[in-house]
Amino acid sequence: MRRIAVRHSPVHGRGLFALTQISEGDRIIEYKGRRVSWESSEAVDHSHTFLFGLDNGQVVDGAQGGNSARWINHSCEPNAEVQEEEDRLFVTALRTIEAGTELSIDYGLQVDVRKTKALKKLYECRCRARACRGTMLQLRSGKS
Ligand SMILES: C[S@@+](CC[C@H](N)C(=O)[O-])C[C@H]1O[C@@H](n2cnc3c(N)ncnc32)[C@H](O)[C@@H]1O
Ligand SMILES: [Zn+2]
Numbered sequence: 001m002r003r004i005a006v007r008h009s010p011v012h013g014r015g016l017f018a019l020t021q022i023s024e025g026d027r028i029i030e031y032k033g034r035r036v037s038w039e040s041s042e043a044v045d046h047s048h049t050f051l052f053g054l055d056n057g058q059v060v061d062g063a064q065g066g067n068s069a070r071w072i073n074h075s076c077e078p079n080a081e082v083q084e085e086e087d088r089l090f091v092t093a094l095r096t097i098e099a100g101t102e103l104s105i106d107y108g109l110q111v112d113v114r115k116t117k118a119l120k121k122l123y124e125c126r127c128r129a130r131a132c133r134g135t136m137l138q139l140r141s142g143k144s
Contacts, residue, residue, distance in 0.1 A: 004028060004103065006071045011126055015073045015102045022097040031072075031082055031089035034064035049109070052082060052089055060089055074136045075104030077129035108138040115139065 002019055009015025022028060033050065035058045041051055050062035050070050062070030069091055072080070079097050082089050082105055097103065109123060120135040133139055 004068065006068050007102075009071075009073055009102055011073045011075070011102065011104075011128070013073075014071045015104075016068055016071045018097045018099055018101050018103060020099050022093045024093050024095045026093045028080060028091045028093060028103065029067065029069045031060060031062060031066075031069040031091055033060040033062040033066035033070065035059070036061050036064075049107070054087055054089070055084055056087055058087075072103050072105055073127070074107040074125060075127040075129055076106065076125060076132045077127070078104045078106045080105050107136045109136050110138050 003022060004016055005019050006014050007017045016029075031052055033052075035054075038053070038057070038059055041059045041061060050066060052060045052062070054060060060066075072091065079095055079101065080091050080093050080103050083092050084090075091103070091105065104127065111119065113119065115135075115137055120137060123136045125132055125134055125136045
């Protein structure tokens with residue numbers, strides 16, 4: 001039986017949803033896509049990103065040759081995370097996820113420039129979590 005499906009999301013566009021209960025620690029799906037360098041990914045619209053960095057400096061671009069993992073939305077209180085193993089990325093459950101629940105990860109987006117109000121707005125988060133930080137950007141404590 002299929003465990004996940006792409007559906008319309010109340011957070012943004014399409015999202016990935018659990019069809020059955022998923023246990024904490026379960027590997028849900030591999031995040032697939034074309035491997036490119038950060039430089040060649042720069043032309044991409046980063047406020048609508050499908051990019052995931054690998055420890056080896058490359059980037060997996062889910063928009064090119066990706067699978068349904070590319071539809072996972074961001075949450076500031078995520079129920080899954082992406083783990084890297086031997087240059088591959090796997091979406092893994094952080095807790096028990098009930099059937100019907102949208103899967104989410106914390107994108108923790110990093111940018112080299114100052115995180116101004118305008119930039120945070122560009123990356124505005126609509127995850128609805130109680131602890132929503134308001135942006136998909138990674139924020140360091142008290143700094144912008
Ligand atoms: C990999 S796509 C996820 C699929 C997306 N929902 C779609 O239909 O294209 C990532 C993009 O979805 C949007 N997104 C994901 N999570 C979001 C959130 N919590 N709040 C606002 N936008 C979000 C952002 O535009 C982000 O760059
Ligand atoms: Zn949020």
